Structure formats: structure tokens, C-alpha cells
């Protein structure tokens with residue numbers, strides 16, 4: 001094995017981050033001197049006196065003078081009293097108006113961090129779109145819209161005749177006709193949008209971003225990696241509005257080659273040059289309360305193996321990830337693997353009254369119904385494709401099962417991150433992969449890249 005000095009390694013890691021061809025150096029993390037738990041990079045930003053926050057400060061103290069009092073009260077009412085680490089570190093930068101890349105573990109509270117800044121920047125008395133939040137899926141969009149509306153709601157001011165901050169969900173599969181009338185009649189203060197619906201509105205000049213002060217792109221690495229979305233996203237960042245006239249916030253739990261990404265942000269003018277990279281927990285990309293396990297079996301034994309695992313674990317609430325149906329199998333008219341598994345579980349596993357399903361090919365209403373049923377309370381068993389892996393917040397999930405292996409380490413991280421989503425809880429949650437012997441080395445690669453250890457179960 002080649003041996004590098006710390007300086008050489010730093011240089012290599014920098015080069016590898018800038019040049020995608022160096023990505024084979026991924027396990028470099030093992031040779032790194034232990035990085036800081038939280039780091040501020042790109043423009044070598046260290047917290048200044050104004051941005052330094054005591055580690056015991058409550059969310060109220062952090063937000064005072066920036067976020068309207070009724071929003072802070074709402075946040076407290078729903079239990080957001082102590083800030084999470086990313087909130088404590090990022091909010092001072094966000095409130096100062098700096099562009100930020102929020103790079104922190106799944107379930108660490110990035111949504112509340114950017115929503116508090118959005119609600120501090122907008123003026124609800126102005127009828128103009130002042131903040132835009134772009135998300136990759138309708139499901140995540142509905143969730144963010146709901147949290148934004150919940151925080152913005154203020155019945156007492158409504159009574160006193162003051163206008164409330166309005167939030168529009170401009171999401172794929174929504175009623176675009178109704179949204180057009182809404183935008184023309186009285187523009188909402190905040191728009192949460194998927195890029196497809198947003199682009200239609202921008203191209204037809206129904207939505208204008210002249211007054212947009214804050215632009216958030218959630219799950220930013222996913223958006224830049226999606227061939228369908230990337231050109232629209234780039235147009236949004238540079239043509240439809242200018243980084244000079246807005247605050248830009250990017251968020252994700254995974255930003256592979258983040259130095260390269262920050263370099264691109266500045267070079268391509270997606271952000272201003274003094275963008276801050278708030279990187280929390282760079283040593284541990286996944287929450288530490290997760291216990292990772294695997295079982296080995298033949299492909300044909302996967303169903304009974306899953307059943308044995310469910311009977312053994314007796315999960316309170318679980319998500320089972322299954323691969324999407326291949327184009328070939330669609331053409332052949334075969335039933336999707338998700339449907340087959342749901343049918344199998346419905347007939348052989350009686351612990352839950354029903355097994356829910358969430359996948360791309362379902363119509364949007366059924367997808368929405370599936371998620372709201374789960375949020376209704378009580379335990380659930382959800383069979384899903386990777387559509388549920390990004391951003392979806394079902395905090396009661398205690399177990400994740402990878403019935404089919406994720407395509408890469410980033411997908412593993414986001415699937416695993418659908419559990420362990422209670423920021424101040426140490427309760428162990430389980431991520432279990434059902435693999436064949438041949439897949440063991442792939443899982444080992446994920447373990448190296450994401451720095452976790454998987455225990456083998458013998459059932």
C-alpha cells in the first residue's frame with residue numbers, strides 16, 4: 001500500500017475532490033488525520049464573535065432579533081426548543097445573509113435551519129415571491145410545505161388583520177391551473193417547488209423571481225446528479241435569478257467531492273464567492289445510533305429471510321427498500337418487485353393491519369395517501385423504492401431493510417437515514433441488508449466509504 005505523508009495526503013485529497021478521475025481515492029478518509037467534528041470550509045470561515053454561539057443556547061436565543069416571535073413560539077410549541085448541532089452552527093451564518101452549504105447527517109435538522117432563515121428574511125406584508133425552496137420529489141415538497149406552513153401560522157395576528165406569510169407547494173402532479181390563478185391573483189410569500197413544475201411556471205413568465213431573496217436547493221447533490229433536472233437547475237441558479245441578488249442555501253447529507261462542488265459554486269456563480277460550507281460530523285456521515293447488520297442468502301430465499309427477520313425483530317415501524325422495476329420487466333408485463341413483496345407480506349406477515357407501498361409509478365394521489373396514512377400514528381410497514389430515500393421524514397421508523405441492495409454508498413446512506421431521525425434520542429435503530437454471497441464485497445465497499453461496521457446475523 002502506498003504510504004503518504006499527511007501533507008501529501010491533504011494535497012491528494014484536495015486534488016481528488018477537484019478531479020472526478022481521482023475518485024478511486026475514496027478510502028483516503030482512513031489515512032486522514034482525524035478531521036474536526038464540525039468544520040467551516042471553502043472560504044476558511046471560522047465563527048466570529050457575532051457568529052459564535054454557546055453550546056447551551058436555546059433555539060429562542062439563537063433566533064432572537066432575526067425570526068419573528070410568533071414563529072419562535074410555534075417552533076417551541078411543536079418541540080423545537082434546543083437547536084441541533086447543524087442549527088447551532090449554521091443559523092448565525094444564515095442570519096448574517098451569507099450563502100451556505102449545509103452538509104450534515106440525515107435527520108440532523110437541516111430543514112428547520114433553512115426554514116428559520118427563510119421566515120426571518122421574508123416580509124409577509126409584501127405580495128411577492130420572496131423565497132423559493134427547490135426539492136427533488138413531490139413527497140419531500142409536501143413535507144417541507146407542511147413544516148413551513150406550521151411555523152408561519154399565527155392565529156392571533158390573523159385576528160388582528162395582519163397578513164400571514166403564505167406558502168405554495170408547486171409540486172409535480174399538482175393542480176398547476178389553480179396555482180397559475182393563485183400566482184396571478186396574489187403571489188405567495190414562499191414557494192416550495194419541484195424543478196419540473198417550477199420550470200413550466202418560469203418559462204411561461206407566470207412566476208417571476210425578481211423579488212426572491214432566498215433560494216434553497218434541498219438534496220442538492222441528487223439534483224445535480226439527475227440528468228433530467230440538472231440543466232433546469234443550472235438555469236434557475238444563473239439565468240432566472242442572480243446569485244448577487246439573493247442568498248443561496250444548499251443542503252444535503254451527502255455531497256461527494258464537496259470541495260469540487262464548492263469550487264463549482266463559486267466558478268459557475270451558483271453562489272457568491274464567500275459561500276460557507278457548514279460541515280457537521282464529517283467523521284461519521286451516518287447517525288451513530290444506527291446498528292448495521294446483514295444476512296446472507298440465495299436470491300430465492302430472500303422472501304422467507306425477510307419474514308424471519310421481521311418475526312425476530314418485531315419492528316415498531318419499518319421501511320423495506322426494493323429496487324425499481326427494470327424497463328425490460330415493464331415491457332414484459334411482469335408485476336413490479338414491490339407489488340410482489342407487498343402481496344407476499346400481506347399474506348404471510350400478520351403483525352400490521354396493512355402493508356403500505358410507495359413507488360415512482362404510483363399516481364401522485366396514491367403516493368400522497370400512502371404517506372399521510374403512515375403519519376396518522378401507530379406502527380407501519382412500508383415497502384418503497386428509493387423515492388422514499390431522500391428527505392422523507394417518518395421519525396417513528398425503527399428498522400430499515402435493504403431487501404435489494406442500494407446502487408451505491410450514497411443511496412445506502414440515505415436509505416439508512418430514514419431511521420434514527422429523533423435528534424436527541426439515543427435509541428438504537430437497525431439497518432439490515434439482505435445480500436447474496438456475491439454482494440458481500442459491495443457492502444464492504446459501502447462500509448469503507450461510509451466508515452461503519454456491519455454485523456453478520458445468522459438466522
Ligand SMILES: Nc1ncnc2c1ncn2[C@@H]1O[C@H](COP(=O)(O)OP(=O)(O)OP(=O)(O)O)[C@@H](O)[C@H]1O
Pocket residue numbers: 059079080081082083084087104105106107108109110111112252253390391392393395417421422423
Ligand atoms: N431542534 C430540534 N429539536 C427537536 N427535533 C428537531 C429539531 N430540529 C429538527 N427536528 C426533527 O428532526 C427530524 C429530522 O429533521 P429534518 O427532516 O430537518 O432532517 P434533515 O437534516 O433534513 O434530514 P435529511 O438529510 O434526511 O433530509 C424531524 O422529525 C424534525 O422535526
